[in-house]
Amino acid sequence: MLNTSLNKSLRMMFALLALIMSIGLVMPTAHAADEQSSKQQTATTSDADLWRAVKAGESGYSTDKALEANVLINKAGNQGKEIRNTYLKPAIVVAIFGIFGAFLFFYLVNGPAKLAHGFSGKMMERWTKADIKLHWIMAITCFILMFTGVFIMLGRHFIEPYVSEGLWAGIIAASKFSHDWAGPVFIVSWLICMIKWMPLQTFKMYDLKWFLVVGGYINFGPFKGKHPDSGFANAGEKMWFWTLAIFGLFISISGLILVLPLLDLPREASIATLLVHGICAAILIGFTIVHIWMATVLSEGGMESMISGYCDENWAIQHHNLWYDELKANNAIKYQD
Structure with a gap:
């Protein structure tokens, strides 16, 4: 009877430990995925804004000092x-x-x-x-x-x-x-x-x-x-x-x-x-x-x-x-x- 109770307790402890370890592994992965998705969304938004500005003829920065060298696409x-x-x-x-x-x-x-x-x-x-x-x-x-x-x-x-x-x-x-x-x-x-x-x-x-x-x-x-x-x-x-x-x-x-x-x-x-x-x-x-x-x-x-x-x-x-x-x-x- 004692052995049965002990075995049951050990199985419960191992199960609990496995659950804790699984949560610990999943959470960083999920956090990393959320962070990557956020970065991709930010990058996509930034690229769209960048090309929208370029096509509108807005000035950027260039080391070339010629006239209108800072404008990539002239509207x-x-x-x-x-x-x-x-x-x-x-x-x-x-x-x-x-x-x-x-x-x-x-x-x-x-x-x-x-x-x-x-x-x-x-x-x-x-x-x-x-x-x-x-x-x-x-x-x-x-x-x-x-x-x-x-x-x-x-x-x-x-x-x-x-x-x-x-x-x-x-x-x-x-x-x-x-x-x-x-x-x-x-x-x-x-x-x-x-x-x-x-x-x-x-x-x-x-x-x-x-x-x-x-x-x-x-x-x-x-x-x-x-x-x-x-x-x-x-x-x-x-x-x-x-x-x-x-x-x-x-x-x-x-x-x-x-x-x-x-x-x-x-x-x-x-x-x-x-x-x-x-x-x-x-x-x-x-x-x-x-x-x-x-x-x-x-x-x-x-x-x-x-x-x-x-x-x-x-x-x-x-x-x-x-x-x-x-x-x-x-x-x-x-x-x-």
Whole structure:
């Protein structure tokens, strides 16, 4: 009986001791697991906060002392890229294909503005040789800038997928080189043209009628045969001039800022400059297409004056009658020999 009680007591003591030892082993493990889970949760929260701050463009610390070196991801850069891809690229596409297509449709429906009395055969001076040289220097460099700019901006969409990597790299390198070096020539020629031709480009009250009858270019309906008064430059040419003057100034300044290597601008300023440059380019591309259509196929005899410097007398009478009358009154018409 005594042995049975003793054995029972010993078993109970061993069981109690085992229970105590088990609790002692489990508690540190559970505590360690809770601590590890807490650390993981804290780390996850800290990482999320860190990357949220980085993506928001907040500054940190870097041993690099360059401008904005403490900013890992620049918010303005991503926003500028989104604006460029969402709005600027489609605007350039519309400026090229939309406006060209609209004028092509107008030409097919309306035809050119023909001379009411045909060509007289007498050619009178309209532009000097210096004017012609200036015009074509500016025009050629403008074309180079437009084509290379379009390649740089949109080439990855309509060129890169269809050529080899080496050819694509060569196209981009050549485009950038041509763009950078044609820019200064354009700026100088643009500035001289603006100064030289500005006195001829002031708007007059009779220019309003030119717009109301669409310059006399429409060959049907109530507008047919309407030839509004015009001085040396008609209202459309004046609009083109001031568009080139204003946006040419912005595109020249922004272009210089983008290529000058010594300028260390904040990222926000660089992105804003790039967007201004692109917006001005889209506007000038659109107006250039309009200018080319109006001066060539839509105006019979119009292109001749910018090639030789002389225009047909009947063309001058029909499209620039006030200028012609002034020259005739002053006996200042210079005919081609």
